[in-house]
Amino acid sequence: MGNNKVVNVIRHLAFEDLGGFAPVLAARGYQVNYFDAGFDDLSPIKALSDDLLVILGGPISVNDAEMFPFLLTEIQILKQRIADDKPTLGICLGAQLIASALGARIFPAAEKEIGWFDLSINPTGMQTPLKYLGADYCSMLHWHGETFELPEAAILLASSDKCQNQAFSYGSNILALQFHPEITQAAMEKWFIGHFAEIMQTANIDVVGLRSDTKQYAGRFEVQSELFFNDWLNKVVC
Numbered sequence: 001m002g003n004n005k006v007v008n009v010i011r012h013l014a015f016e017d018l019g020g021f022a023p024v025l026a027a028r029g030y031q032v033n034y035f036d037a038g039f040d041d042l043s044p045i046k047a048l049s050d051d052l053l054v055i056l057g058g059p060i061s062v063n064d065a066e067m068f069p070f071l072l073t074e075i076q077i078l079k080q081r082i083a084d085d086k087p088t089l090g091i092c093l094g095a096q097l098i099a100s101a102l103g104a105r106i107f108p109a110a111e112k113e114i115g116w117f118d119l120s121i122n123p124t125g126m127q128t129p130l131k132y133l134g135a136d137y138c139s140m141l142h143w144h145g146e147t148f149e150l151p152e153a154a155i156l157l158a159s160s161d162k163c164q165n166q167a168f169s170y171g172s173n174i175l176a177l178q179f180h181p182e183i184t185q186a187a188m189e190k191w192f193i194g195h196f197a198e199i200m201q202t203a204n205i206d207v208v209g210l211r212s213d214t215k216q217y218a219g220r221f222e223v224q225s226e227l228f229f230n231d232w233l234n235k236v237v238c
Contacts, residue, residue, distance in 0.1 A: 009056065045077055062096045092180060094177075116214070120134070158179075167179070
């Protein structure tokens with residue numbers, strides 16, 4: 001990247017923001033530009049710029065583009081960035097959008113994966129910044145009901161017991177993460193409120209249990225997440 005360090009962030013829910021990644025970027029002197037999908041014009045995001053692009057999660061599906069046409073705009077931006085290998089990070093829905101931009105199918109998972117579960121980093125993933133997020137160091141927050149095929153030429157980096165394709169890279173600068181490394185313990189309270197209907201409709205989870213697990217796991221997780229994100233930025237951003 002050049003001297004003007006910019007991060008463009010596409011957000012699909014107000015409370016699903018950069019979370020713990022925000023102070024890392026602030027410490028590095030980045031200007032963060034949020035774009036709220038469906039509300040803000042996405043055209044200022046120049047697909048072929050060297051600015052980092054982060055696409056965050058949300059409760060809608062990549063397959064809902066007929067109802068939410070902005071998803072097609074995001075996919076078009078991603079196709080251009082992928083072709084030019086521009087620094088791009090997709091989280092949850094963002095990862096599914098990257099997979100879709102690469103021609104992979106997005107479909108309902110066998111069961112929802114909501115809560116704190118171990119992440120298994122494969123040997124290839126252990127050679128990447130994801131090494132900080134493995135089960136030996138922390139538990140990981142998962143919150144998704146869909147999954148995706150591994151795109152052709154993508155490199156699988158991580159899996160979980162419930163979901164084979166948890167993380168993949170494509171080229172040198174594209175990273176897709178099905179899980180949520182950006183979350184913080186404090187922010188989870190917003191998630192409990194905002195996703196309350198989904199929590200109540202999902203078997204074997206509840207707010208009390210999720211809050212207890214968050215208290216147990218989030219402290220160590222936040223440390224490891226910062227290590228991961230700093231390392232990833234070092235590798236994709238000059």
